[in-house]
Amino acid sequence: MSEFLVFDHVTKRFGALTAVNDVSLTVNRGEFFSLLGPSGCGKTTLLRMLGGFERPDSGRIYLEGRDITDLPPNQRRIHTVFQNYALFPTMTVWDNIAFSLKLAKKQKGEIEERVEEILEMIQLSDQAWKYPSQLSGGQKQRVAIARALVDRPQVLLLDEPLAALDLKLRQHMLLELDTIHDQVGITFLYVTHDQGEAMSLSDRIAVINKGTVEQLDGPAKIYEAPASRFVASFIGDTNFFSGEISAVEGDYCYLAVDGFPQIKAFNDKSLKVGQKVDLSVRPEKIRVTLAPPLPEKGASINVFPSKVKDIVYQGVYTKYWLESSNLRIAALKPHSRFLLDQEPITWNDDVFVWWHPDDGYMVEVQ
Template sequence: MKSLGSIRSDFAPWLDKSAVPFIRFEGVTKRFGSFEAVDDLSLSIYEGEFFALLGASGCGKSTLLRMLAGFEAPSEGRIILDGEDLAGIPPYRRPVNMMFQSYALFPHMSVAKNIAFGLKQEGMAKADIAERVEQVLKLVKLEDYAKRKPDQLSGGQRQRVALARSLAKRPKVLLLDEPLGALDKKLREETQFELADLQNQLGTTFIMVTHDQEEAMTLACRIAVMDKGQILQVATPTEIYEAPNSRFVADFVGNVNVFEGTVRSVNGECITIETTAGLDIAAKSEAPVTAGDNVAYVLRPEKLKIAVEPIGGPNVMEGEVWDIAYFGPVTSFHIRLDNGMIVKVAMVNATREGPLQLTWHDRVFVQFDEDAGLVMTV
């Protein structure tokens, strides 16, 4: 399948079969007693990527990051960084640096001294330390805050100090463990773009652990969706969202409607699905299917249209407004179809009045196009 969505046209090494991965996890397993936190996992990450490990708590993403940092050792398998096997190399000798969610700043030290601490521990010359600190302060736009203490800074400023300290040692790889989790929603959204721009400017390989789907979609060149110590899909954000390879990925990333059913007829890529809810769906299928196959039709809420009058086109359903949630840019409707199924519809609030003047229990029509969803074999 061709690449979907917007990517930097000059940066997509995963599409180049001759490109050599910068980091490789080869058959990596990590056990804690009888529990396997990471299960025979293999993964390639390329130099200059902003890569996200996405999954729920306990899926193994932080363990994977800690093994790369050297805080944990694999029970089986190898981790290769820039051609070097990391086995036996202690954390302080690895060309990586880790930025934690808590930031772990020294409260009694100024911003400049916090940034300089690691460089001083490495024995760098005083003049070189001063020059490096000045460089990274300028990079994160905190030149005027060098003499302040952490408690004199906002949450976003402390986050940038921690980032500057992590970058001061010029690591080959920067590891970020839920880097924006301590910030409020609005500041987190603003900082996401700053962080993405900074990574693009530096060209340093960033690997981020997060459970926040929007954060991963905003920041990452590619995302690995994890569950139970395994990687289920590695792809660009658009591909993860628009072309998930499993029901789990489709349901985990964003909202989704799922229609279970059986293929009744096939005419080229056009198929008819007889659903268990009593609906017949006309769809286009990229996956090869035959009549009689059990399938799931996965449909994102924003792909549906809603109206108070009958709508033309395929796949028209009728029901009543069951729930309404106003999110500012988008209004989410839960429509209870006449067969009892609840369908989620998301509409952009393009005007101040909202997309439609609807209220609870209004009768409505819902429609979607044949190519709006994704057919998955069960």
């Protein structure tokens, strides 16, 4: 089977700014694919080129083996859910949804059947004769999705579709989007700057920074094994330890960090002594205790004395800001009876931070 959707060395410049720089990526049929990156990274430009609203300066875009780079938007079977929904204010919900079917010159009976079917799917059958201005944000969102899906496009583009909704509604719509994707089986291309949205929905994520793809992987891989310092810091929180490899011992190596004792880490990249590296350790992998871990454990793991600088209660967990030598370290601790077998930690306590060498991940080898 040939590849479904391909960006082949696509570049787009706006004046002096290179919005998309030589991007090549492949999206599979039926996949929920996310483009994730900070605002201005070029993810929306990629989406607009796919929709036909921008033309790349160089490179081609293929859909099911067909070159669609120069096709106008109305000749692509690719529909977009816009950030502000862009529902037609002069038309009812029903007419908004039927718009693409009428353009495709479908039979009246078929149009009615399809519209009513999708209205049922988004559970807005009783709102069909209202105008967009009479709907709530979540309802508008659902209508926008239904309008784009009703004539079964090859690809559905979603441009930050949840950005305008409040947190509770956003979480609800996330589930709903996932259900809709499962129901229709159409390829979804989702653009967002919210890593949480991308992580919870996507089959694969392309992390984009300054117009290039930094990493293309499944959500877990991107979180656990970030390909660059940018990816590690953009997806979730992390602690960086920058230093030089001082010793290699079997599968593990030791990292010398300025003013800090040696850190043991899993040497999955087979680094040599003397190479410089950034080690990323996620806060939730770090334990904080008043007493040091048992000696038999302490031999094989990283244990460092530290001082509590700040404590932030965040409901699900508590975040500790700690200081060891000159480094600030963030650590998370969930609230669980099993972890309350120690004295409570307060400000300025001298504590121990410890983590397993396998929980550090080395990024950006220089």
